[in-house]
Each structure stands twice: as structure tokens, then as C-alpha cells.
Amino acid sequence: MGGFLGFCYRQLTYRPHPLPTSASLKGQTALITGANSGLGLEAARELAAHKLSRLILAVRDASKGEAAKKSILATSPECAVEVWSLDHESYDSIAEFGKRVAALDRIDYALLNAGVKKLEYSASSSTGHELNVQVNHIGTSAVSLAVLPVLRNTARKVNSPTRLTIVSSEGHFWIPFKEQSAPDILKRMDDKETFGTAMQRYYTSKLLNVLWARELASKVSPEEVVINTVNPGFCYSGLHRHESTGIIKIFLWMLGWSSVQGGHCLTDALVQHRDSHGEYFSEQRQVPPSSFVLSPQGQNAQKKIWQETIALLKE
Numbered sequence: 001m002g003g004f005l006g007f008c009y010r011q012l013t014y015r016p017h018p019l020p021t022s023a024s025l026k027g028q029t030a031l032i033t034g035a036n037s038g039l040g041l042e043a044a045r046e047l048a049a050h051k052l053s054r055l056i057l058a059v060r061d062a063s064k065g066e067a068a069k070k071s072i073l074a075t076s077p078e079c080a081v082e083v084w085s086l087d088h089e090s091y092d093s094i095a096e097f098g099k100r101v102a103a104l105d106r107i108d109y110a111l112l113n114a115g116v117k118k119l120e121y122s123a124s125s126s127t128g129h130e131l132n133v134q135v136n137h138i139g140t141s142a143v144s145l146a147v148l149p150v151l152r153n154t155a156r157k158v159n160s161p162t163r164l165t166i167v168s169s170e171g172h173f174w175i176p177f178k179e180q181s182a183p184d185i186l187k188r189m190d191d192k193e194t195f196g197t198a199m200q201r202y203y204t205s206k207l208l209n210v211l212w213a214r215e216l217a218s219k220v221s222p223e224e225v226v227i228n229t230v231n232p233g234f235c236y237s238g239l240h241r242h243e244s245t246g247i248i249k250i251f252l253w254m255l256g257w258s259s260v261q262g263g264h265c266l267t268d269a270l271v272q273h274r275d276s277h278g279e280y281f282s283e284q285r286q287v288p289p290s291s292f293v294l295s296p297q298g299q300n301a302q303k304k305i306w307q308e309t310i311a312l313l314k315e
């Protein structure tokens with residue numbers, strides 16, 4: 001069942017489950033962005049509890065990162081937890097982060113989860129791009145390129161594919177993506193007039209996550225890095241902090257999963273499902289992404305977004 005009714009039905013009837021107790025991540029390293037709160041923090045906690053050896057929490061606020069580290073160590077004291085600075089709004093921060101990543105001896109799991117949901121137009125004060133697009137798409141895409149070489153090298157060393165999961169949303173089904181025919185899609189989305197209503201731009205940024213992950217996957221062998229995207233479900237978290245009406249609170253009360261349950265969806269896509277290269281997960285199952293993504297127009301948009309994003313990052 002698709003659409004809004006399907007969404008409500010699945011939120012009400014499905015209960016995300018944790019990784020199997022037998023899953024051991026001993027000797028392995030994971031890196032999670034936006035790991036100081038919400039789903040990223042819960043995913044981090046779950047991986048650490050499965051004997052993960054090294055965990056890198058990539059956060060934009062060091063004090064929040066240290067608090068997250070403390071809370072993870074309280075239950076998983078054996079895990080070597082590190083807090084690294086990363087701000088998706090700053091190319092300097094991303095470049096600095098990329099340098100540190102390049103020096104790592106291994107990354108087995110990279111979970112690109114950092115995100116915002118801004119319901120009113122604002123442009124990033126550092127890059128000038130619309131904020132949802134900057135943080136959710138441009139920042140995430142840049143970080144995916146930074147972690148990829150280390151994921152590849154690790155796969156060669158350990159003779160087994162490593163994993164990259166990008167956190168998207170079911171909302172990617174729910175937008176018309178009007179900007180797709182613009183000569184420069186990313187530039188067009190910087191125009192305030194195109195922002196649309198309420199969550200449209202946030203959903204578009206989550207569509208960009210799916211398009212980017214699919215194009216990236218098409219360029220990488222699944223024998224090296226398995227790349228997928230995941231919808232974590234509709235969950236209680238700080239993501240909804242900019243909502244000014246009570247409607248979202250009512251929906252959360254009626255349908256919302258906990259951050260822990262959302263975290264289970266992320267760890268499931270990241271650790272399980274080795275044959276999921278280029279695929280999309282929802283309710284811990286591999287399902288098709290939106291029909292737009294699979295359409296010829298979607299495939300054109302995928303290539304265009306890739307080229308524009310690469311050109312922008314090269315700048």
C-alpha cells in the first residue's frame with residue numbers, strides 16, 4: 001500500500017528490530033555523521049554494543065559530541081569512541097574532515113546520517129546555498145566522496161566489501177521535483193521562489209540523497225563498497241524542532257517510532273543486506289524507490305545532479 005495511507009499503516013503495524021545478538025563488529029571501525037543526537041546517536045550506541053572496536057562520531061558541536069561519547073561509553077566501555085568535527089555548511093570543515101579520514105587505516109562502515117529539516121527558506125551563511133540542500137545533499141555528497149577511498153582500501157585489505165549507507169526519507173516519494181528541468185538544478189533551488197510549501201524542499205533534498213547514492217553506486221563495485229540508502233521511518237528526534245504547528249506532535253504521538261527504533265533501521269541497512277548495492281530500504285526491507293527515481297526522467301536527473309554536484313565541489 002503506497003501513499004499517505006500506506007505510510008500510516010506501516011508506521012502503526014511495523015516495529016523495527018535490532019541487529020541480531022550474534023552480530024559481532026569486533027576489530028571493525030564505523031564512522032557516523034550527525035552522531036550526537038537522534039537516530040545517529042542510537043545507531044552509534046547499537047553498533048558499539050556489538051563489540052565495535054572503533055567508532056568515530058562526526059559532529060558539528062564538539063560538546064554535544066563529547067556528551068554522546070560519554071553516554072555510549074557508559075554501556076560499551078570497550079569501544080574506542082572518538083569525536084571529530086564536521087559541519088556540512090563549511091567546505092573548510094569538510095576538507096579538514098576529509099584529510100583526517102584519508103589518514104585512517106580502515107573504515108568498515110560509514111553511515112551518512114547528518115541532516116536538517118528547515119521549513120522556511122534560508123541560505124547557508126557560509127556557502128549561500130539553500131540550507132536543506134546544503135546540509136542534506138551537498139554536505140552528505142562531499143562526505144561520501146571523502147570516505148570512499150578509505151572504504152575501498154579497507155575492502156581490499158580485509159578481502160570483503162565495506163559499507164556506505166546514506167539516510168534518506170520516504171518523503172522522497174512525495175514531491176514533484178519541479179526543478180528537474182532547470183538548466184542548473186542546484187542553482188535553481190537556491191532561488192527563494194522555488195522553495196515551495198512546508199516540507200517540499202526537505203523532501204527534495206532527500207530525493208537528491210537517493211539519486212546521488214544510486215549514481216555513486218553505479219561507479220563503485222559492490223565487491224569493494226556496498227552503497228545503499230535508507231528510510232528510517234517517522235521517528236521522535238530533534239529533526240522536527242522547526243515545526244511551529246502542533247500537527248507534527250499529534251502525528252508523532254499517533255504514529256511515531258522512537259529514535260532507538262529509527263536507529264535500528266539505520267544499523268540494519270548498514271550492517272545487514274550485503275546484496276543491496278544501489279538499493280533503498282524501508283521498514284528494514286529492500287523496496288523500490290519512488291517511480292520517479294526509476295523513470296527515464298529520474299535517471300536523467302540522477303546524472304545531472306551528479307555532474308552539477310561534482311562541478312560545485314571542484315569549485
Ligand SMILES: NC(=O)c1ccc[n+]([C@@H]2O[C@H](COP(=O)([O-])OP(=O)(O)OC[C@H]3O[C@@H](n4cnc5c(N)ncnc54)[C@H](OP(=O)(O)O)[C@@H]3O)[C@@H](O)[C@H]2O)c1
Nearest residue numbers: 034038039060087088089113114115169234235237238239
Ligand atoms: N526523525 C525522522 O522522523 C526522520 C524521518 C526521515 C528521515 N530522517 C533523517 O534521519 C537523519 C537523522 O535525523 P534525526 O531524526 O536523528 O534528527 P536530529 O536528531 O536533528 O539529528 C540530526 C543530526 O544532524 C546534525 N546536523 C545538522 N546540521 C548539520 C551540519 N550543518 N553539519 C553537520 N551535522 C549537522 C545534527 O547536529 P546538531 O545536533 O548539532 O544539530 C544532528 O546530529 C536525517 O538525515 C533525517 O533527514 C529522519
